[in-house]
Amino acid sequence: MAQLLFNGLVTGLLIALPALSLSLTFSVLRFANYAIGAQITLGAYAVYLFNVPLGWPLLLSTAAGMVLAVAVGLLVQALAYEPLRARSSVTRLVASIGVALALENVVRFFAGNSPRGYGVEIARPLRIAGLRINQEQITIMLSVLVALVLVWVVFRFTRLGRAMRAVADDADLAAVRGIRRGRVVAMVWVLASALATLAGVLIGLDATLDPQMGWNYVLPVFTAAILGGIANPMAAVAGALTLGIASELATLVMAPHYRAIVAFLVMAVLLLVRPSGLFGKQWVAK
Amino acid sequence: MISYLIATSALVIIAAIAGLALNLQWGLGGLVNFGLFGFYMLGAYVCGLFSVWGAPPLVAMAGAIVLVALASAATSLISIRLSEDYLAIVTLGFAECLKLFISYEEWLTRGTLGIPGIVRPFAAYVPQGYGDAAFLGFAVLCLVVVFAVFERVARSPFGRLLRASREDPAVADTLGKNVLVLRLKTFALGGAALGIAGSLHAFYYTYIDPTQFGTIITAYAFMAVVIGGRGSNVGVLIASFTVIALLEGSRFLIDVFPVLDGSQLAALRLFLVGAGLVAILIFKPDGLVREYRLRATRS
Numbered sequence: 001m002a003q004l005l006f007n008g009l010v011t012g013l014l015i016a017l018p019a020l021s022l023s024l025t026f027s028v029l030r031f032a033n034y035a036i037g038a039q040i041t042l043g044a045y046a047v048y049l050f051n052v053p054l055g056w057p058l059l060l061s062t063a064a065g066m067v068l069a070v071a072v073g074l075l076v077q078a079l080a081y082e083p084l085r086a087r088s089s090v091t092r093l094v095a096s097i098g099v100a101l102a103l104e105n106v107v108r109f110f111a112g113n114s115p116r117g118y119g120v121e122i123a124r125p126l127r128i129a130g131l132r133i134n135q136e137q138i139t140i141m142l143s144v145l146v147a148l149v150l151v152w153v154v155f156r157f158t159r160l161g162r163a164m165r166a167v168a169d170d171a172d173l174a175a176v177r178g179i180r181r182g183r184v185v186a187m188v189w190v191l192a193s194a195l196a197t198l199a200g201v202l203i204g205l206d207a208t209l210d211p212q213m214g215w216n217y218v219l220p221v222f223t224a225a226i227l228g229g230i231a232n233p234m235a236a237v238a239g240a241l242t243l244g245i246a247s248e249l250a251t252l253v254m255a256p257h258y259r260a261i262v263a264f265l266v267m268a269v270l271l272l273v274r275p276s277g278l279f280g281k282q283w284v285a286k
Numbered sequence: 287m288i289s290y291l292i293a294t295s296a297l298v299i300i301a302a303i304a305g306l307a308l309n310l311q312w313g314l315g316g317l318v319n320f321g322l323f324g325f326y327m328l329g330a331y332v333c334g335l336f337s338v339w340g341a342p343p344l345v346a347m348a349g350a351i352v353l354v355a356l357a358s359a360a361t362s363l364i365s366i367r368l369s370e371d372y373l374a375i376v377t378l379g380f381a382e383c384l385k386l387f388i389s390y391e392e393w394l395t396r397g398t399l400g401i402p403g404i405v406r407p408f409a410a411y412v413p414q415g416y417g418d419a420a421f422l423g424f425a426v427l428c429l430v431v432v433f434a435v436f437e438r439v440a441r442s443p444f445g446r447l448l449r450a451s452r453e454d455p456a457v458a459d460t461l462g463k464n465v466l467v468l469r470l471k472t473f474a475l476g477g478a479a480l481g482i483a484g485s486l487h488a489f490y491y492t493y494i495d496p497t498q499f500g501t502i503i504t505a506y507a508f509m510a511v512v513i514g515g516r517g518s519n520v521g522v523l524i525a526s527f528t529v530i531a532l533l534e535g536s537r538f539l540i541d542v543f544p545v546l547d548g549s550q551l552a553a554l555r556l557f558l559v560g561a562g563l564v565a566i567l568i569f570k571p572d573g574l575v576r577e578y579r580l581r582a583t584r585s
Contacts, residue, residue, distance in 0.1 A: 032374065032375070034320070034374075034378075079564075080564045080568070083568045084567060084568060087567075087571070090316070090318055091567055091571075093318060093374060094318070094508060094512070094563070094567065095563070095564045095567050095568075097320065097501075097504075097505065097508065097560075097563070098505070098508075098559075098560040098561065098562070098563030098564040098567070099560065099564060100560065101501065101502075101505055101556055101557070101559055101560030101563070102556075102557050102560030102561045102564070103560075104556075104560075105553040105554070105556040105557040105560065106553075106557060108549065108550075108552075108553035108556075109550055109553040109554060109557065112549060112550075113549055215501075218378070218382075219375075219378065219379050219382050222375045222379075223375075223379075226372070226375070255390065257386065257390055258386060258390070260379075260382055260383055260386055261383045261386060261387070263379070264379040264380070264382070264383045267375070267376070267379060268364045268376070268379075271364055271372060271376065272364060
């Protein structure tokens with residue numbers, strides 16, 4: 001039982017980063033970014049590129065991979081989303097599925113379909129207080145927590161974070177007060193791509209890399225974000241943890257490969273009962 | 287060469303029917319169905335299973351149409367009162383879960399082994415060697431029926447109401463129209479067409495397994511609607527028979543570019559679909575053909 005809860009916590013933390021990224025883009029840009037899965041995949045492979053073919057250590061590769069993924073994120077924003085800025089959010093939604101398809105297949109083109117892994121030693125799991133804890137799980141917990149704290153600090157205490165919150169609240173009012181939307185949007189993509197990359201690396205460490213890896217996370221990530229109230233970035237983290245634990249506990253009654261179905265059921269019930277999310281109050285679009 | 291043409295045409299016709307279904311749901315109704323491939327897959331599996339259990343092909347197809355329509359209506363109910371963002375993720379969730387279910391519930395669907403030996407309609411009356419040609423004829427017939435029905439729907443008061451609720455659900459609501467029921471019907475009607483498309487898929491290949499179904503089916507349908515022009519059934523047909531025919535035809539380019547292997551070529555094709563979708567949204571947002579009654583007023 002404790003083991004299940006612990007595993008659920010780790011699963012939840014893995015979902016937390018992309019869920020945060022998703023609700024960040026949603027709250028500032030007002031569209032659901034379906035390319036989040038492809039961004040995870042792209043980030044994971046960008047890190048792989050530095051880690052295995054070039055032989056850099058994983059930490060350095062992660063940093064380099066983030067830079068690469070951020071560059072791609074900004075490029076996509078400039079090429080795809082910026083021209084669609086004045087159009088309806090549904091148009092950008094559909095565009096993001098196109099972006100997802102394009103990014104995922106860039107990865108397929110260069111890396112092929114077979115699964116890969118990072119160049120890390122396989123370590124023996126630790127046993128602490130009766131819990132079986134993998135080295136990867138510790139890495140996941142620490143990195144996610146550090147990333148979350150960093151994002152929280154940026155969001156809460158910096159000028160940039162205040163600008164982001166202002167644009168998210170009311171873009172026109174923010175513009176009147178002299179906040180440059182372009183810069184804020186660019187920073188949102190920088191953060192969102194970096195978070196997706198980190199998630200990709202951690203998912204790759206936890207399992208393997210394959211071009212589908214990110215796509216498989218789209219459903220849980222969206223569920224977590226909706227659970228938290230989609231326009232509320234920090235609540236998305238709480239949503240992710242709830243979902244992670246729920247899906248691990250569900251393995252008591254369902255086969256483990258049906259985790260996605262748990263996510264779907266959670267989402268269905270939630271949308272019927274409390275569409276504003278567990279923690280959100282505003283922004284229920286009708 | 288002939289068999290190659292027949293193969294491409296059959297796939298294009300199936301894609302066109304899926305495109306028409308999406309055009310009703312999204313083009314006319316503004317309801318984003320990202321899980322289109324799930325409903326299509328459900329249609330193929332219901333039809334395939336009924337057929338393997340001994341039902342005549344047309345009965346199996348009718349079963350698929352009814353069940354997919356019901357499943358569409360039920361799925362849309364979950365979120366249909368919220369904005370499009372939610373409907374998109376709910377339909378996608380349905381599709382992904384259905385694919386998981388079909389891949390693992392081997393007692394019902396034989397899992398990844400797939401279902402072989404699906405019988406095509408009128409197979410007993412077709413002389414040996416003309417099976418594909420006869421199938422093509424049947425598929426064309428289905429396409430004509432779906433097109434005729436949807437074109438009627440688009441020009442009927444129901445279609446007008448649908449366009450009105452797409453532009454502003456609150457206005458339609460205020461005028462005493464029940465938007466929820468309207469959207470439910472739209473989703474069910476589109477689902478029926480997806481049941482037809484899925485059945486044709488099962489009949490064409492006579493063998494189905496979960497790997498045949500994926501986001502690419504959804505992406506093709508969106509391509510067809512976006513290129514053709516949202517809301518225009520004629521546009522969807524034109525888009526299907528040009529762009530999707532080209533994309534499908536490019537499967538066979540492998541002989542021309544020996545440098546790239548098969549999976550790279552597939553990746554390249556899907557990349558083009560994705561990038562193309564974005565490009566059309568940016569540069570040709572109205573598509574090829576205007577929606578019925580959506581014309582600039584002449585002064």
